[in-house]
Amino acid sequence: MKKKNGQLLQGNEAVVEGALYAGCSFYAGYPITPSTEIAEVLSIKLPERGGTFIQMEDEIASIGACLGASLAGAKSMTATSGPGFSLMQELIGYGVISEIPMVLVNVMRFGPSTGLPTSPSQGDVMQARWGTHGDHPIIVLTADSVPETFEMTVKAFNFSEKYRIPVILLLDEVVGHMREKIVLPAEGEVKVVDRLKPEMPPEWYAPYADTNTGVPPMAAFGDGYRHHVTGLVHDAQGFPTAKPEEVISGMDRLFSKISRGFSEVCLTEELYCEDAKTIILSYGSAARSARDAVETLRADGEKVGLLKLKTLWPFPKAALEKYANSVETIIVAEMNRGQIYREVWRVARGRWQVGKALAPYGNMLTPEMILDVARKVTK
Amino acid sequence: MYKEIRLAGSGGQGLITAGVILAEAAIAGGHEAVQTQSYGPEARGGASRADVIISDEDILYPKARKFDIFLALTQEAYDKFRADLAPGGLLIIDGDLVDPAGDLDAKSVHITATVRKNFGDRMPPNVMALGVLQGLMPLVSERKLLETIKGRVPPKTVDKNVKAFKLGVKLGKALIDQPAAPSNEADL
Amino acid sequence: MTTPNRIILDKYLRHNKKFPHIWCPGCGIGIVLAALLRAIDRTGWTKDEIVLVSGIGCSSRAPVYVDFNTLHTAHGRALPFATGIKAARPPLKVIVFTGDGDCAAIGGNHLIHACRRNIDVTTVVVNNYIYGMTGGQQSPTTPEGMKATTATRGVIDQPFHIAELAASAGATFAARSTTYHAKELESFILKALEHKGFSLVEAISQAPVCFGRRNGMGDPVEMVKREKELAIPISKTADMTFEEKRDKIVTGIIEEREAKEWTDLYAGVKKTAGEE
Numbered sequence: 001m002k003k004k005n006g007q008l009l010q011g012n013e014a015v016v017e018g019a020l021y022a023g024c025s026f027y028a029g030y031p032i033t034p035s036t037e038i039a040e041v042l043s044i045k046l047p048e049r050g051g052t053f054i055q056m057e058d059e060i061a062s063i064g065a066c067l068g069a070s071l072a073g074a075k076s077m078t079a080t081s082g083p084g085f086s087l088m089q090e091l092i093g094y095g096v097i098s099e100i101p102m103v104l105v106n107v108m109r110f111g112p113s114t115g116l117p118t119s120p121s122q123g124d125v126m127q128a129r130w131g132t133h134g135d136h137p138i139i140v141l142t143a144d145s146v147p148e149t150f151e152m153t154v155k156a157f158n159f160s161e162k163y164r165i166p167v168i169l170l171l172d173e174v175v176g177h178m179r180e181k182i183v184l185p186a187e188g189e190v191k192v193v194d195r196l197k198p199e200m201p202p203e204w205y206a207p208y209a210d211t212n213t214g215v216p217p218m219a220a221f222g223d224g225y226r227h228h229v230t231g232l233v234h235d236a237q238g239f240p241t242a243k244p245e246e247v248i249s250g251m252d253r254l255f256s257k258i259s260r261g262f263s264e265v266c267l268t269e270e271l272y273c274e275d276a277k278t279i280i281l282s283y284g285s286a287a288r289s290a291r292d293a294v295e296t297l298r299a300d301g302e303k304v305g306l307l308k309l310k311t312l313w314p315f316p317k318a319a320l321e322k323y324a325n326s327v328e329t330i331i332v333a334e335m336n337r338g339q340i341y342r343e344v345w346r347v348a349r350g351r352w353q354v355g356k357a358l359a360p361y362g363n364m365l366t367p368e369m370i371l372d373v374a375r376k377v378t379k
Numbered sequence: 380m381y382k383e384i385r386l387a388g389s390g391g392q393g394l395i396t397a398g399v400i401l402a403e404a405a406i407a408g409g410h411e412a413v414q415t416q417s418y419g420p421e422a423r424g425g426a427s428r429a430d431v432i433i434s435d436e437d438i439l440y441p442k443a444r445k446f447d448i449f450l451a452l453t454q455e456a457y458d459k460f461r462a463d464l465a466p467g468g469l470l471i472i473d474g475d476l477v478d479p480a481g482d483l484d485a486k487s488v489h490i491t492a493t494v495r496k497n498f499g500d501r502m503p504p505n506v507m508a509l510g511v512l513q514g515l516m517p518l519v520s521e522r523k524l525l526e527t528i529k530g531r532v533p534p535k536t537v538d539k540n541v542k543a544f545k546l547g548v549k550l551g552k553a554l555i556d557q558p559a560a561p562s563n564e565a566d567l
Numbered sequence: 568m569t570t571p572n573r574i575i576l577d578k579y580l581r582h583n584k585k586f587p588h589i590w591c592p593g594c595g596i597g598i599v600l601a602a603l604l605r606a607i608d609r610t611g612w613t614k615d616e617i618v619l620v621s622g623i624g625c626s627s628r629a630p631v632y633v634d635f636n637t638l639h640t641a642h643g644r645a646l647p648f649a650t651g652i653k654a655a656r657p658p659l660k661v662i663v664f665t666g667d668g669d670c671a672a673i674g675g676n677h678l679i680h681a682c683r684r685n686i687d688v689t690t691v692v693v694n695n696y697i698y699g700m701t702g703g704q705q706s707p708t709t710p711e712g713m714k715a716t717t718a719t720r721g722v723i724d725q726p727f728h729i730a731e732l733a734a735s736a737g738a739t740f741a742a743r744s745t746t747y748h749a750k751e752l753e754s755f756i757l758k759a760l761e762h763k764g765f766s767l768v769e770a771i772s773q774a775p776v777c778f779g780r781r782n783g784m785g786d787p788v789e790m791v792k793r794e795k796e797l798a799i800p801i802s803k804t805a806d807m808t809f810e811e812k813r814d815k816i817v818t819g820i821i822e823e824r825e826a827k828e829w830t831d832l833y834a835g836v837k838k839t840a841g842e843e
Contacts, residue, residue, distance in 0.1 A: 008403040008412065026655050028647075047840035052654050052833060057680035061647035064640065064677075068620075068651025071638065072659065076651070094641050118418065178441055179399060179414040181406045221618045221636040221652060222659050228584075228631055230639035239584055239631060285441070292439035367440050 006183040011175040012037035012079075014146045015105055016045060017184055018153025019077050022192050024103070025051035026074035028065035030058055030084060033117050034173045035107040038079040059084035063091040066102045071229060073220030075157055075194075079105035082115065085124060085131070093132030094231045095166035097254065099208065099218070101195055103156045105169045107176035110362040119362030120173040122284055125339040128168045129313045135251075137258040139265055140168045140313040144287040146180045151190075152310060158193035159265060163257055164215050170312060172335065174285035174364055198225055206236040208250065214257030258314065266316035269308040272298060273323055276305030278377050280357075281320075281344060282333040283309040285364060290333045292367035293374060302378045312340070317347050324351050329377045331355035333370050335363075353377075380410065380435050382518060383443035386508070387428040387460055388452030390418060393505030396531060398429030400509060401518070404527040405433040408519040413441045426455060433518055448516065450508055451477050452490070469516055473504070486515065486554050493546065498539050506532065506540045510547020515554060570608070572601065579604045579614070581634045589628050591699075593787025595746035595772030599693050600629050602749055602770070603664065606756035610660075617660045620649040622674060625700050625774075626666035626693040643673030646681045649688045657830040662760070663690040667708040668698045671727045675707070678729075682736035682765050686829035689759045690767045692729055695774035703777035710814070714781045733767040734822035740766035741822040745794040746773060748818065755820065764828045771816050 009017065015038050019027075027046055029039040039055070046053040052069070056062040059080050066076040080088065085106040095102060108124045110116035128140045139159050143149040152169060160167040198205045198217040207227045209216050219225030232240040233247050241247065258265065271294060273279055278297075282290035287308045297304040307323075307330075309316060320330065330352055332341040341356045348354050357373040359365035384401065386394040395416045402414035411434045418427040430443040445465040450472075451457035457477045464470055464484070472479055474487035488511050490504045506528055513521060525541060532540045590596050607617065617635040621627035623642035630637035636659075640648045645663045653661045663670075670678055670692045681688060697715060698704040705715035705722050708729065712721045734741040740762040744752040752770055759766035773779060773790035784790050794816060801819035804812060 005406055005409050008399065008406050008414070026651070028651060028654075044840070047833070047837040048843065050837060050841070052837075054650070054654050054833075056647065056650075057676055060644065061650070061677055061680070064644045064647025065651030065654065067640075068638070068648035069655035070651075071648075072618075072652045072656040074655040076655070090641055091644065174415065174441065177416060179402055180438070180441070181411055220656075221638075222616060222656055224615050226614055226634060226636050228581075228637045228639070230631065231641055232639065237583065288439045288441060295439075364440075364442060366444075 006181045008179050009146050009182045010037060010177060010179045011146050011149045011171060012107065012177065013041055014149040014182060015079065015153050015169070015171070016041045018150040019103070019157065020045060020049065021150070021185070021190065022075065022154045022157035023194070024075045024077050024157065025049070026066065026069035026076035027051070027078065028054045028056050028062045028069070028076070029078045030056055030062050030080065032081045032084045034109055034176050035079040035081045035105060038105060059087040060091065063088045063104065067091060067095050067098075067100045070100045070102045071221050073223070075101070075161065077103040077105065079107065081107050081109045082111040082124060083113070085127065089127075089131040090133075092138070092166055092168075093134060093136060096132070096136045096138065097231055097233070098229050099164035099216070099254075100166065101160035101164055101218075102166050103153070103160055103169060104166055105171065107171045107173060109173055116362040118173060120285065120335060120364050121362055122172050122286065122335040122339070124170060125312060125334075125336065128170050137165065137255050138168065138313055139163070139165060139258065139311070140170050141267070141311055142170045142284050142309065143175055144284055144308065145175065146178065147182045148310070149175060150182060150184065154190055154192065155267070158191065161193045161195040162215065163261060164195065164218060165258065170284070172284045178285075197223075202226070207238045208234060209236040210249070210253055214253050214260055262314060262318070265311060266314060266318065267310035268316050268319040269310060270319070271306040271308075273305035273307060275303050276323070276326070277303045277328045278374060279305045279307050279323060279327050279330045280333055280370060280374065281307045281309065281330050281340070283312060283340070284335070286333050286335050286359070289365050289367045290370055293370035296367065296371060297374060297378065304374060304378065309340070315343050315347070320344065320347050327352050329353040329355055331357055331370070331373055331377065333357040333365055335359040335365050380433060380518075382433045382447045383445060383465075384431040384433070384448040385428060385443045385446045385460060385463070386431070386450045387456035389455075390425045390427045391503065392427065392452050393503035394427055394452065395429045397505035397509050398431045400506075400524070400527045400531050401431045402433070403531065404519045404523040405431075407523045407527060410435060410519070411438050413438045415441045428456065448512065450512065452504060452508070454478065471508070471511060471515065488550050488554065490547070493550065494543060497546065498543060502536075502539060502543065507543040507547035510544040511551040513544075514548040514551020521548070572605065575605050575608050576601060578608070579633050581632055584632060586632070588632055590625060591774075591776040593773065593775040594625070595695060595770075595774070595791070596626050596629065596693050598746040598749055599626070599691065599752065599770040599772055600633070600664070602753040603662070603691055603756055604633065605753045606760055609757050610760050612660050616658065617662065618649075618652055619662050619664055620645045620652070621664045622669035623700070624666040624669045624698070626664060627669055629664045643669055643677065645669065646674060646677040646688070646690070650681060650684070650686055653686055653688050653830060654833065657687070657834070660760070661688045663688060665690060665692050667692060667694040667696065667729065668706040671729050671732070672707045678733065679736035682733050682738040682767070684829045685737055685739055685764045685826050687763055688765055689756075689762070690765075691756060691759075692767065692769045693772045694729060694769050695772040695778060697774050697778035699774050699777045703781060715778075730767060730769040730821045737765070738767050738822060739764035739824050739826045740820070741769075742767075742820045743769040743771065743816070744818050745771040745798055745816060747791045747794040748798065751818070758820070758823075762823070764826055
């Protein structure tokens with residue numbers, strides 16, 4: 001039901017609405033706080049729309065079932081939190097090398113291990129980047145509000161379909177559980193991307209052939225394009241190979257198909273950055289406090305800006321480079337011990353100072369905590 | 380308008396639902412609203428709290444810090460958060476469950492006892508508490524609140540909850556002109 | 568007249584995939600795969616509607632050699648992938664080809680839950696009592712006392728009996744045969760394929776290089792003969808004690824019953840949900 005003033009929706013419910021909007025027809029999952037609402041609501045809504053919900057025996061099975069469903073042609077999703085995300089790591093790599101689209105939502109909670117259930121944290125940022133073994137590309141998106149959660153869920157599906165890669169939507173407990181106003185878009189208002197299907201005769205189909213985008217078309221099992229899918233390094237036909245030239249071209253294409261899309265995939269939002277001497281860089285729920293702090297500092301006459309990341313990986317380096325000649329300090333505001341801070345430091349190469357405003361104890365980062373750090377810099 | 384509201388007590392009192400109803404009614408009334416919560420691992424019995432911020436502008440930091448309204452339904456909640464009530468803020472306590480120890484700002488209402496007396500043991504105090512708040516300081520229209528309550532409580536309990544809400548409004552209104560009561564109000 | 572084995576195999580092997588296969592000389596996996604292909608041939612199913620899924624291990628290399636929709640997943644995870652495929656697209660014929668380690672150790676939890684769901688997937692387990700790909704380590708089916716590179720003084724753990732395990736976990740069809748009884752194996756696999764619900768066929772097989780050699784079992788032919796000697800049809804085991812059965816290979820259909828199948832039940836959920 002559309003309401004003229006919008007409606008109150010929880011972040012996790014916005015994931016559901018975004019997934020359904022993007023055409024998700026399969027969900028497999030295992031309950032874990034603070035992500036469980038996603039499974040609960042989809043268990044109701046998916047079958048109403050002809051889709052399939054299945055509760056699996058653990059998180060490994062959940063991501064496995066999603067990858068299988070995707071190979072059978074379904075846009076699929078799973079959702080979890082820290083401990084479950086750790087269990088899923090191996091099959092994330094499977095999805096990457098086998099180029100299987102799917103969306104994995106991790107509503108982060110404080111860890112390691114069981115940690116502080118339901119307490120907010122942004123401690124899985126590096127795990128999302130490097131959790132599965134081996135060099136690999138990955139796309140990791142995040143959101144700081146309920147409307148942005150909807151937006152980024154649709155984008156997660158779009159990127160996964162377009163680039164044939166699992167996309168991780170990294171939310172935090174505050175955003176996942178928070179309820180706020182959202183005006184859901186009408187059908188057709190937001191772009192929805194579907195995977196490219198092969199049009200050539202089946203005998204010409206090579207499921208891992210290079211194309212002008214680097215992304216080969218993807219046939220579903222049962223479509224008449226019989227092919228082999230494996231987690232082994234494979235040739236264009238999908239058959240295992242250890243021939244150096246095939247390994248090199250296959251692995252390079254995995255990376256280059258994403259790097260060719262950097263300008264589309266790396267999403268940021270900027271506020272007052274043009275003349276800023278200090279930029280506060282933040283993401284997820286911490287970015288709400290960062291904006292609050294930036295508004296306060298601007299009202300005090302300080303030249304402070306906000307750079308909000310909506311994509312965490314690939315790291316949106318270009319958005320920082322733009323201000324390399326004007327900014328003096330970038331303060332990273334995040335709810336961990338400095339995972340993106342180190343990334344900003346790496347990109348800075350001494351051209352700007354890097355500060356940090358961190359909340360590493362399971363509490364939300366407050367505007368005051370950011371102001372304390374920023375005022376020391378601006379004064 | 381900019382109001383920060385904290386509803387705090389223990390799991391099972393329905394405070395998160397109360398927060399959701401308040402935020403949803405505010406949005407239906409054309410405001411911005413954000414609702415957040417915090418609770419322990421237990422579904423029932425543990426500490427539980429819901430925050431609602433209602434504003435006419437974008438709400439950034441989503442948690443309540445200096446409450447304009449604080450509803451305390453357990454002693455623990457009162458003791459823990461009393462200091463964060465803004466000067467001149469509205470403090471509502473359940474007089475049977477919280478001893479405010481001479482806190483002159485506390486508006487004491489027998490919410491739980493009244494709910495039990497009228498609706499039995501199984502009914503949570505949350506909707507009546509919303510009524511009390513509405514009687515004392517209406518933040519959104521009563522009609523919108525009632526519509527939202529009807530949509531958010533279990534279908535079989537709609538009538539009871541509507542009654543509980545209206546009773547709460549009466550209790551709240553009756554308190555407006557009274558001086559805040561000391562803790563022994565129950566004994567009077 | 569039955570079609571010669573060679574013709575059937577030729578029909579289903581992948582001609583655009585360069586052989587040789589990875590299996591050791593005398594290994595039984597090829598016999599099990601051939602039994603599967605003959606059974607598939609008898610179903611009349613098309614190659615396009617069949618999905619063959621495996622995990623990791625020697626047996627799990629089978630899909631790459633055959634011309635279906637084939638999926639070589641991660642260690643232990645064939646059944647979750649298969650479950651996702653079947654649940655998302657029920658008309659597909661989903662078959663899992665796996666080994667004892669893949670299926671009953673790392674994938675053991677997935678196995679019992681696939682059984683419990685009674686989802687219409689057929690699982691063929693090649694049980695050769697050993698981890699072959701990694702060179703002969705103990706598996707969850709290695710009999711007590713047998714030697715492996717990680718149990719050089721003999722295995723002390725009790726083995727799983729996979730078919731019985733599947734049956735007690737809810738599989739509605741479970742059977743066991745051996746590479747010696749290749750025709751019986753084929754007929755059990757055919758029954759499993761045509762069975763509605765979760766079905767499992769355990770194929771006892773020889774691993775001459777990684778298992779037989781270390782346990783003094785002789786060459787592949789002697790190992791296959793040993794299967795014949797140890798095999799006892801389930802019909803003759805009613806009065807036998809657990810101890811008496813311990814060293815035997817109980818063959819036959821362990822479980823066969825009708826029960827509601829997961830994708831059928833979920834179709835009902837969708838219908839009800841759509842009408843609400």
